[in-house]
Amino acid sequence: MNRFLTGGLLIATLAISACTNPDRLGGDDEIAGAATGNAATSAAADPASPAFFQQSVGDRVLFEVDQSTLTAAAQVTLRGQAQWLMQNNDYLAVIEGHADEQGTREYNIALGARRANAVREFLISQGVPAARLRTVSYGKERPIAVCSDESCYTQNRRAVTIISIGSLS
Amino acid sequence: MKRFLALIVAAVLAGPVWAQEPLRIEITEGVIEPLPFAVPLFQAETAGSEQLASDISRLVVQDLANTGLFREVPASAFISQISSFADPVSYPDWRAINTQALVTGAVAVTGDQLTVKFRLYDVFSGAELGDGLQFAGTVQGWRRMAHKVADAVYSRITGEQGYFDSRVVFVAESGPKDNRLKRLAIMEYDGANVQFLTDSSAIVLAPRFSPTGDRVLYTSFESGFPRINVLDVATVGRRQLTTQEGEMAFSPRFSRDARRVIYSLSNGGNTDLFMTDLTTGAHSQLTSAPSIETAPSFSPDGSQIVFESDRSGTQQLYIMDANGGEARRISFGEGRYGSPVWSPRGDLVAFTKQNAGRFHIGVMRTDGSEERLLSASFLDESPTWSPNGRVIMFTRETQGATGGPALYSVDISGRNLRQVPVSGFASDAAWGPLQP
Structure with missing residues (x-):
């Protein structure tokens, strides 16, 4: 039980850091670069920009081992995502579900589908039209952290909301 | 002996x-x-x-x-x-x-x-x-x-059929762990004469031979979403299999008469088993539970299906009639059981077992008795049977940032564990029939 609580706290911390440090857009350098006014961060300063969605709102939530329930921290992030999506009506989203490597390939695809769907359902409950949200699972095929211990696994057990303008297909 | x-x-x-x-x-x-x-x-x-x-x-x-x-x-x-x-x-x-x-x-x-x-x-x-x-x-x-x-x-x-003049279809992998490139490939059972069947532009997973080895079913992310493709081995032509409509389709396998395909379909976060009859084009739903049902495999006579489900709370193995209905659980040992494959002789089920932080390949009788673990490592999975049912090939993945998968084979006695010599990373083998 102690271990579980520690895990919960760790995940909460990481979920917050993920908001400001998304792997897809590089790291702290770009955030720190806001003052220097480079293109990437000036874009991120625009609340209607995808960069703002990824960096400030937070494009991902993390999950416990073999779970698809949304943590309190995940729900905070997703409320932000829902709000952003409702303010930016021309964006569609594909929610990617992922698993860590500790599991069989087929099961992890199914588990990623559960995680992606948990996010989708939550966004819908917050008012995002279902037609703008699709899900996909990558199972354990696309880890972002490559070590084989919990410090990486916790980052890989994730659902990432990928936004784009236009058709979902 | x-x-x-x-x-x-x-x-x-x-x-x-x-x-x-x-x-x-x-x-x-x-x-x-x-x-x-x-x-x-x-x-x-x-x-x-x-x-x-x-x-x-x-x-x-x-x-x-x-x-x-x-x-x-x-x-x-x-x-x-x-x-x-x-x-x-x-x-x-x-x-x-x-x-x-x-x-x-x-x-x-x-x-x-x-x-x-x-x-x-x-x-x-x-x-x-x-x-x-x-x-x-x-x-x-x-x-x-x-x-x-x-x-x-x-x-x-x-006094038994051999398995040397047979081929294996598998996933050849290259590139770093966080950006793995995957292609379907085919080779002789001993790792010789590797030929690629697809390029690496989309993730491909878990190829499965048709009973005669002329076609391969596999899961592809070509469309951006997991879908089942069928590939003709001789021409390397491929097309998407028309399945029951769903968000994601994966984990396909042919029946032994090649007339039917069973697979998993995910909708609304729930994964169930479906079957498509290739001759009539009819689809049927085999399970409807809120749990994950996946990795189905037919018995040799086509009358039953072994699959994995977490309906009990963790991944376990079940057997049901090929048309669906009540399923009986066959795995009761410690840990989790997945990716079951019915042996060509019909008497055994090979599986992946996850217990106490280790992965194993094992076999058990179809009533769940006489469980025997054949391997143990950081990550062993995806067993496939030699055509005579005497040898199992599987994926063994090494850990860490530079880790990756390789193919191994082991006798069902647990003896004679050896790596199949393939250059580069290789996973998800499917052992084809003895060639005519």
């Missing part, structure tokens, strides 16, 4: 009294003491075919020795030499070096045409085991002809 070993020992000690006991390995219990065999260099019957004769002889030796059931008596121990395929062999010379099975052969090349013939001798009985056989093919196909000789020898000595 013990009975057989006892006979061998007796034969060595008592000589002619036991000499009529036929050459035989009973594989059932696994072989502890491999049977000594010799393959003198096959005769080159046409000028210039010496190299091929040598290559073919070596491959016959390699096929047999790698089973762990046979042990090669090296040429350096030979007393008599074979100078002609037609001449009688000198049994005492082979008995003296304790060779129990002797394989002689000859190779002839005419243009692009290759013929390979062989004879198998039961040295202690002083008689040929079966008639001499001849195979004809092309020079390029020389490996297959060596495999056929080895299959015939294996079959005559064990």
Whole structure:
């Protein structure tokens, strides 16, 4: 039980850091670069920009081992995502579900589908039209952290909301 | 097996009294003491075919020795030499070096045409085991002809079908762990002659052969979403299989009559099993539970399906009627069980087991009894059966940032674990049938 609580706290911390440090857009350098006014961060300063969605709102939530329930921290992030999506009506989203490597390939695809769907359902409950949200699972095929211990696994057990303008297909 | 070993020992000690006991390995219990065999260099019957004769002889030796059931008596121990395929062999010379099975052969090349013939001798009985056989093919196909000789020898000595002239379809992987490129590839069972079937532009997973080996089902992310493709091995043409509508389709497998495909479909976060009849195009839903149902595999007679489900709270194995309905749980040991595959003989189910931070490949009877673990490592998964049901190939992944998957094989006795030599990372093997 102690271990579980520690895990919960760790995940909460990481979920917050993920908001400001998304792997897809590089790291702290770009955030720190806001003052220097480079293109990437000036874009991120625009609340209607995808960069703002990824960096400030937070494009991902993390999950416990073999779970698809949304943590309190995940729900905070997703409320932000829902709000952003409702303010930016021309964006569609594909929610990617992922698993860590500790599991069989087929099961992890199914588990990623559960995680992606948990996010989708939550966004819908917050008012995002279902037609703008699709899900996909990558199972354990696309880890972002490559070590084989919990410090990486916790980052890989994730659902990432990928936004784009236009058709979902 | 013990009975057989006892006979061998007796034969060595008592000589002619036991000499009529036929050459035989009973594989059932696994072989502890491999049977000594010799393959003198096959005769080159046409000028210039010496190299091929040598290559073919070596491959016959390699096929047999790698089973762990046979042990090669090296040429350096030979007393008599074979100078002609037609001449009688000198049994005492082979008995003296304790060779129990002797394989002689000859190779002839005419243009692009290759013929390979062989004879198998039961040295202690002083008689040929079966008639001499001849195979004809092309020079390029020389490996297959060596495999056929080895299959015939294996079959005559064990009384069971061999598995050397068979192919394996698998996923060839390259690139860093966080951006792995995956392509379908096909090779001979021993890792030779790798040919790619797809490019690496989309993730591909878990290929599965049709019963005759002419087609491959696999999961592809080509569309951006997991979908089932069917690929024609000869033409490398592929098309998306029309499944029941769903967000994601994966984990397909053919029925043994190739008429039906079973697979998983995910909708609204829930994964169930479905079946599509390829002749009628009809789809049917086999399970409807809020849990994950995936990795289905038909029994050889097509009447039942083994699959995994977490309906009990963790991944476990279940068997149900091929048309759906009530399922009975068969796995009850500690840990989680996944990716079940019904054996070609019908008596066993191979599976992946996850317990106490380790992964295992194992087998159990179809009622769940006699569970036996064959391997243990950081990550073993995806078992596939040799066509004769005696060997299992599986994926073993090493850990860490530089880790990656490789293919291994192991006897169902748990003996003879060996890596299949494939250059680069390889995963998700599916072992095809013995080729005609």
